[in-house]
Amino acid sequence: MRTLMKGNEAIGEAAVRAGCRCFFGYPITPQNEIPEYLSGRLPEAGGVFLQAESEIAAINMVFGAAGAGARVMTSSSGPGISLKQEGISFLAGAELPCVIVNIMRGGPGLGSIQPGQADYFQATRGGGHGDYRTIVLAPCSVQEMVDFTYWAFELADRYRSPVLVLADGVLGQLMEPVTLPPELKPDNGNKPWATTGCRGRKRNVIKSLYLNPEELEAHNKKLQEKFGLMQREVNRAEKYRVEDAETVLVAFGISARISMAAVEAVREEGIKAGLLRPITLWPFPEGILQSSLPKAKKVLVVEMSAGQMVEDVKLTVSGKLPVYFYGRTGGLLPSAEEIQTQIKLLEVKVSERSLCQA
Amino acid sequence: MQHEVLVAGFGGQGVLLTGQLLAYGGLLENKEVTWFPSYGPEMRGGTANCIVIVSGKRIASPVVERPGAALVFNQPSLLKFEAKVKPGGLLLVNSALATQLPERKDLYTYLVPANEVAQSLGQILVANMVMLGAYLELTGAVTFSSVLKALEKTLSEQRRHLLSVNREAMEQGAQLVSQQARKYHTR
Structure with a gap:
């Protein structure tokens, strides 16, 4: 059955249906309907909605939840996404799955709240420091806001990597008919690397710090192989x-x-x-x-x-x-x-x- | 057939809701629809507008520079948007609030004293439905009953009794424009 939804709200609903039970964010136009929607919907679904004290705090909360194996999302727009870059680099380095939504606005700097697409370089080149890439999905309709948010969680878990959904102010505010996907149960299992309490097993360590150069180069090689795999497998x-x-x-x-x-x-x-x-x-x-x-x-x-x-x-x-x-x-x-x-x-x-x- | 309509007025007139009801009505008829609002540092009493498209096939762009029709609810909106309507398009003006006449000669223009009609029905809030009824009468973009079904779904239980005055408002809007001759020039 089709329903009429606003792009931003559709992203929120799709995340919940993908089994996401944690959202950490900080307000910014033109993406505010995402946290607004989730602030009601997540507690209802037994999840956590938290408005952090800043974008930097929010992305580090994402790091924590992802490390514990939860499906987790944050969203923002240009200026806020810039603030999150340090955290995104850490997430990529520590190979943590999460979904980051950028509803782009005019830039640079504070720019404007009207739609833009000038965060393309930032999104597709990694955005933060170090050698890394993240998968970037670009919807063009409210239905795709739903489908790609859902897909983003799947890709994030498959590659143990942050995945970006890159849309803009028009798509965030636009209403169109959507068909919603089935609701998945939040499944934090099948992540043997997650820090879920180590009673009865060897402890897991999640980090992006490798002070031994040979060790860091080996880590980088492994990351590059993964990015190569993404390039072969994810093309649409x-x-x-x-x-x-x-x-x-x-x-x-x-x-x-x-x-x-x-x-x-x-x-x-x-x-x-x-x-x-x-x-x-x-x-x-x-x-x-x-x-x-x-x-x-x-x-x-x-x-x-x-x-x-x-x-x-x-x-x-x-x-x-x-x-x-x-x-x-x-x-x-x-x-x-x-x-x-x-x-x-x-x-x-x-x-x-x-x-x-x- | 693709119906594109710009709805414009000031905040509080039900401009965005009018567009949503039209879009929702189209959805109930299994059509493709888009609703795109202007957004910005908006405030009550400030300007508000949205563009709605209702179509039988996939809608390429939800953003149209020159819509085929415009419903303008007040004078500032008339000044701002009259020039935007596609030549040969449809311009519906709430003549109770837009006191100057439209200037373009290449549009089908109708004057609808929506506020006065709404007032005579004892419910000023339905002025937007007078405009919507007039638009639907002229274009057939969606049926009255689809819009009313959409409205019924959005109204809470204790407000359902308002359905009849909304229907009445739409019907009076329709009557007003069907009485006016199809005018290409206003003057």
Whole structure:
């Protein structure tokens, strides 16, 4: 049965249904409906909701709960996520599973409370210090807010790693119909590494500190092997009308929804455009992007930033096609009309170039 | 057919609720719907608006720059949003609070004295339902009964008796616009 839910609330409900019984956070717009929802729902479900004294405190509470084997989540927006970076590096180093939600807003600094996508670099490059990556999932609808939050807990446990859900202010505030997944029982078992009391067994130690260089290098090698495994196993993207597309747009999240509207509009005018929407931002779905360009003559990346994902697209296309960029910043959204104009401008650009080359 | 409508007014007029009831009504009809509110440092008495889309198929973008229709509940909203409506689109103005006439000549414009109608029904709070009834009469985006079913689900037990005045408000809104000739130009 479908119900109408707000993106932020949907994330909260999905977390509870995934068996999450611990949430630690600190308020910030535009994600406040997540803690608001969970402050009622978690105690009802026998869980813990705690508004910490700061984002830094909250992420370290996540460390504690994850270390004890619980499914745990925190959420914030840009400035708060920056504060959490030290903790996220510690979680990655100590190989602790957890889910971190970032409902992005305009930056840098305090920026604005309007939607943005400029935390892409921070999310996909690790964000904190040291050699690590986290899986990053980018929903584009309220249904995906539900599905990917649920999936994030599964991935976190499978790889013993923090997983980020990266959305933005529009998706957080948006209401759409959703079908909710079945409710899982909170299951803290099957985590033999967790610190659950060591009576009758050898004690478990959870740490990211390795003062012996050889030991730390061995730890790093193990982490890198795990990140390699993630890259092979976790790749997802949605293709939209790319089969015969001469202009392939690449966009994620709400930018992808607006780009899709632009693709539909220019198709009406006979322009062959398509869209590739990365769902896993890290690992970046390189193979899927490469297979989305059979007829492509050019690629246009659309983001709510000054150009971040465009670098991953360029790395993937690796000089075989021209890659163009269109973005808005400051909390503003690109409009479908603006994107249509960009697509049409490129039609001119490429034909000019072929004239020059001829 | 995709129905896109912007609902705008000031906080307290039921602007966001009007949009939600429309979206909820669409959901009950198994349609695809989106509801997106403006958000910001909002306050009571400040401006509020939302964009609702009701469609028979997957909705690409929930954010539309130029909606096909607008329900404006007060004068500031008329000034701000009249220019946004798609040419040939529909503009419904609460003429009880928006005293200036719309200026554009390329829209189907209807003046609905929603506050006055609501007052005559003895319940000023249903002014938004007068506007919604008028919109539904003109577009058929969802049926009256779906909206009323949605409203019934959101009303608590002790407020269920308000359903009939809401229905009455919607019907009067519908009547008002069906009496007005389909006008392309307001003046």
